[in-house]
Amino acid sequence: MVQVLSGIAYDCDVLVVGGGIVGLSTAYAITRGAPGTRVVVLEKEAGPARHQTGRNSGVIHSGIYYKPGSLKARYAVRGAAEMVKFCAEYGIAHAVTGKLIVATERSELPRLHGLVQRGRENGIPVRELGAAQIADYEPEVEGLAAIHVGTTGVCDFVGVARQLAEASGAEIRYGAEVRRIDRRPELGVALQTVAGDVVRARVLVNCAGLHCDEIARMTGDDPEMRIVPFRGEYYTLARPELVRGLVYPVPDPAFPFLGVHLTRGIDGGVHIGPNAVPALAREGYDWRTVRPRELGTTLAWPGSWQIARRHWRYGTGELRRSVSRRAFTTAVRRLLPAVTPDDLVPSAAGVRAQAVLRDGTLVDDFLIREGPRAVHVLNAPSPAATASLPIGREVARRALEALRSA
Incomplete structure (x- = not known):
């Protein structure tokens, strides 16, 4: 243990572990909400937003998918x-493009209509489209029906993270x-880095993403969940002119994943993906990256086996699309019939830090828990990324309450 607390001055008031968009938004919210509070952010990489923040599709989500009243719904819409x-304020690349959610099978039509109702309950403008109207937005996309969500957009989340770091005034290490x-x-809390540096703080905030459960256990708190990493693999569309904006399938309600979708980014390129396959390491961005200790932790968690037992059919399909470009193309052609295997160019993958309970429940909402002098963002x-500003304020509120109590 780090025996350095008694009688030694603190290096900061709040120590944030994790330099992704949520950790940096938390630091930003603390210094804005309580000027003079000393904040240090520790990030293990050489720069911010190297994992989940910088390896997603860059979409500003509207909040249409999420249960009314949930943290996801409230924070996404806001x-x-x-x-x-x-x-707009800081000149970061972004665009409000709107998106289509397209039903390609009759069995999806009730779920599509359910999304219309959910969108309205969440205060999101939604337009229903017939099959012929889809071409008004996306000439190459085919489906039985669709809805258009006007508040969806894209942005440079890495640029947002950098700006949050700069504007926060926190010390970023x-x-x-x-x-x-x-x-x-x-x-209080004393933390030692791999390099041997020691940082002493009154309160710890855990925004470690893929490693948040490990940080919670290091702190002495039982998170009652484990991070099970799922890799999402992407392709770049060689013919970006086939897609004008954002096109999504109707999601499967059994999973917190949105399925393979088409995203025209702020650079004009079109990304296709992601799928969802088990990663063999928490930062396992390909099948070659295997970390036995991390894989062993996943396999030792009872919830991992419950997921496999319940959802093996779904998982088999995802694995097949991972190893076969032709199978991936078949999935894409449900939305975009003109695409061919040669149109798909492999692109950088991402890994989702999915919190899983002991019984195999995939935690669907944001999960924030507290311990003595600690706040843990566990899911x-x-x-x-879309909701990072209100999430940061909520985590900051809890951290400042812990600081006042201390």
């Missing part, structure tokens, strides 16, 4: 508007990987 405003944590409720999947 966060989408705030994100557009933030990007890169290349600072956590090795040990000593938390004493009567004194912040999509739309976390």
